[in-house]
Amino acid sequence: MPCGGQGRCGRCAVIVQDGAGIRRRSTLRLSADDLAAGYVLACQTVVEGDALVTIPVQEKIERRLVTDKTAAAVTLPFFYDPLQHQSVRLFPLAIEPPSVVDQTDDWSRLKRALASARLPLLSRWDASQDNWMQLKQAVDSSPEMSDLSADLPTLRRLGTTLREHNWSVTAVVEMDTWDRPTGSARLVDLLPPGQVGHLWGAAVDIGTTTVSLYLADLLTGEVVAKAAEYNGQIKRGEDVISRIIYASKNNGLAELQSLVAATINELLEQATRRANISPSEIYKMTVAGNSTMIHLLLGLPPGSIRLEPFVTAINHPAPVRAGELGIDIHPQASVDCLPGVASYVGADISAGVVGSQMCSSSALTLFLDVGTNGEMVLGDCDWLISCACSAGPAFEGAGVQDGMRATLGAIEEVWINSETCEPTYRVIPNPKLEAQGLPTPPRGICGSGLISLLSEMFITGVIDKAGNPNFDLGSPRIRQGEHGPEYVIVWGDQSEHGRDIVITKVDIDNLIRAKGAIYAGFTVLAQSVGIDLHMVERVLIGGSFGQYINIEKAIQIGLLPDLPWEKFHFLGNTALHGALLALLNREYRQQVGEAAQKMTYLELSADNTFYEAFTSALFLPHTNLAQFPSVAEVLADREAQT
């Protein structure tokens, strides 16, 4: 087994049906549920009497360990009722045509029809008695149409559309927006009378690396398609800082704006093709993203974000029209960029806080979104405090010699045998090779692989707590390389490219600095409100990075605080989920605004506190081992075994 019988890889799990004669030495790798189900680790179990043991199929174990960490499916935390929750509605209208005795202008005629027949049509609505009452109530309390507005392009189509469809049309009306909570309502479009079955919306998260999109039916609240693509801006810089610099160049801002719009349009194209609709049928969009991404989408110069005192142009922009941004949904549709808190705590975090439901519980919660930057929020339903630490892109594979993104051929988990120093690893498989029964040769190591590797090297003593390789172990894998000391994970004859896959001392230092910055962030956040990190009741981890990491190993290197595993929850793209909730429900949209509003932002560069915490975190797992009792226990275990 990979870990050489140290109770760390979990691969030797077996089920003990009658456990009277069994003594468990270590259960670190097992959750409470596992224990209740009778799981034990074979290597950590002493048989002292009779016992009935079942050895499960190996794949079942692997799948268990992996699927536990993937994102939850798209479920809404409320029962969707478009009349109550949705700001964009459909109204089927049969308008009395004009005559010489009633020469009311087209616009007033439409408003009159809207005001008198305010029952919005919902084709999928079950008009049972109860629903009907609810419907009536919603209609009675809906805003007045007397101050209905329309953009000039909508007005320009008005007369022709009304006459083309013989005064029978379906009006698409935006009832309110966050900045105009009591209206006025706005006519967005007029559709032919038949087109009443669907009303589409899109939620978008613009990541520095990846842009993701949900296409949702605003009548049912259902997500009908998802799509994700690399952000087209990548070719003008990998991180936010290089994008900000590029934006300051001649025409750079306009180019970056149209690049991200083109990426969103590509996603819209993919998602609508799958749903068999046209992007122009989408009437509402919400957008999450870090502050730089939101600035670039809106075409706002992001220069001040990069320079002290690190200020945004605007944290909470009002909705704009899709046409103003070159986004190919209906040109008069609102694009609502969600609010950010500060230059480095953007709309992705306030949306994430709502998407993760962090702020709807009184449990003390730590919310963490690790991408290129590490952004984190501490708090509960009453208060929130946030900070951002420039962790750098090491955990995304950048700045690491054999680092790579989590794609085919990436090593995503590593185990090291403490006796032989020989590694075992799992590679993200290439389906084509897999279909032929062939293994996928590794190309490099992705973020979760790096965490796993660093942890294994530390726990097995391949490196010490400062990250220095131990040449005394006499393994050929520990050697002096071109760039200093290094550890060989894969020999060239087994790698895809024929070169050795290694991790160098320089890589290790980069990774330690990255994890140190993040842990220092936690420390300073907790200190600033006088809380001990062990009081945290939940750790919610958002972002694609968080989806695949191994908690145990992340704790062992001191990236995550040492808390019981069941307190950690991987939520996937919380920013996108928050954008979806804001798209579907004006109450959640308001929550995002309130979260951004009440979130205190701690500027880490303001004094030395952060720097001191950072320095203390530049060891594995930490200068102060007392902060990591579970790691201390594992280390003690190892001592005892050798």
Place this chain on the structure above:
Amino acid sequence: MPCGGQGRCGRCAVIVQDGAGIRRRSTLRLSADDLAAGYVLACQTVVEGDALVTIPVQEKIERRLVTDKTAAAVTLPFFYDPLQHQSVRLFPLAIEPPSVVDQTDDWSRLKRALASARLPLLSRWDASQDNWMQLKQAVDSSPEMSDLSADLPTLRRLGTTLREHNWSVTAVVEMDTWDRPTGSARLVDLLPPGQVGHLWGAAVDIGTTTVSLYLADLLTGEVVAKAAEYNGQIKRGEDVISRIIYASKNNGLAELQSLVAATINELLEQATRRANISPSEIYKMTVAGNSTMIHLLLGLPPGSIRLEPFVTAINHPAPVRAGELGIDIHPQASVDCLPGVASYVGADISAGVVGSQMCSSSALTLFLDVGTNGEMVLGDCDWLISCACSAGPAFEGAGVQDGMRATLGAIEEVWINSETCEPTYRVIPNPKLEAQGLPTPPRGICGSGLISLLSEMFITGVIDKAGNPNFDLGSPRIRQGEHGPEYVIVWGDQSEHGRDIVITKVDIDNLIRAKGAIYAGFTVLAQSVGIDLHMVERVLIGGSFGQYINIEKAIQIGLLPDLPWEKFHFLGNTALHGALLALLNREYRQQVGEAAQKMTYLELSADNTFYEAFTSALFLPHTNLAQFPSVAEVLADREAQT
């Protein structure tokens, strides 16, 4: 004298200082003021004893008669107080720059500064104690800035402008618009800190033929420049109907839209050059015009205006941005198109009603705007009823063989000697020829000349009440022409082009139909509310056409109702004046909206009433002479003299 001693031309006016021995036979030509000043008409006065008579310089008489009829200068009916009346304001701001301890975003920082220092700077404001109190009051009651908004282009300039000017700027804020009377306020622009002395606005009237513009200082209420030009759309059709047809052609609407925008831009160029400013410094525009002109400016298809049941797309459009229309003032400035009532009673009329102050008095008033169409309103401060009659462009010189616009070389007044049938006329002089002491040879006849000519021909018996020339008079000027009977006003050897200038029976019929349509309009309006036309206390005449016509002669042909002359007031371009009032004062802007709202529109094509009234009016002055007692008196006078 021109009229041959019939007491009609007024040219023989003299002043009788001691009038004991004098008997006046007719005083028709003289006003009450004239009589009080001692004026008599020499030809109508019998000397029965001693009298001291002064003969005034002839030019003085002419000027008197002419200047009475010209437009009043631009005076406001209220004392302009920008704090109270103006929706666009300047706020000088000294904003605290951001720092690491206050990382508020630029937008919130600006809002905070606006909210705490809400004293708008008015460089010309005399800060005496009284004014100061008034100022404070205005500030205390000014809307909150918390829901300040800004267009995306304004936001895009925000950060750069603030830093460029070291956080000292002057904000241009639109506090409200008619459709958002309680705000929210909108940031339109940020200016350098010094630029606080002026704030510019423009009022425009788009006529089918002529576009006129006032440039006003919004801090003082002063009109600093005027400009007028032919509407560039003329090359695509002279009247509204031909423009509507052109708009329905491929790209026709867009072409007409840009043609009128180009005309307005040309006027802006002229006016701002005179004021030595840039058009982009103009931050507000109000626009009057008939419904077709407003539709074409906004790019709204006007097709339904022309076709039964004659409906507009919208009567009261919300303000749009100048940039949306291609108007070269500040692109984020509001362009506020004033409200119309119906397809043929447009914003020019509702603005005219306010510009003429018709609706601010309890006196029963008839308001008349004769251009290509005749639009008229009857009412007072409590009620208004309006109609439009397609009088046709005869009085603008179109459809009349020798008709022309009122420019150099146009005959603008005619007198005919009843004994000889010989005409005398006044020509709009060419200043170049005048400077050399030379007379201006006539080229044709303009509208006021046609009214004058028709009246003279009728009163002197050259034509009968049906408009047929009287060949029995034996004058060589009454002859059978190529197109039937005609009267020669100018022989070819005295005209500019060497051809005879004539009026034909066909021309006369056209003119009678035109005046008949207008008079029938009055009749039907009055009938519809059960009022006799003689009860009208004021007749307010707007439009450039109305500026130069002779009331007496207009009554004699039955174009205007037979009321005492002092009841008639020529107000010039009331639509432009109304647009100016709406530009300067939000209360007047509201009045225009209310006037449009409460004005009943009478569709003349709805039944036969109009047609019957029209048929009765196809005589000089009317079938029923009892409706024109003063004309009956003149005719009786003439009978008595011959």
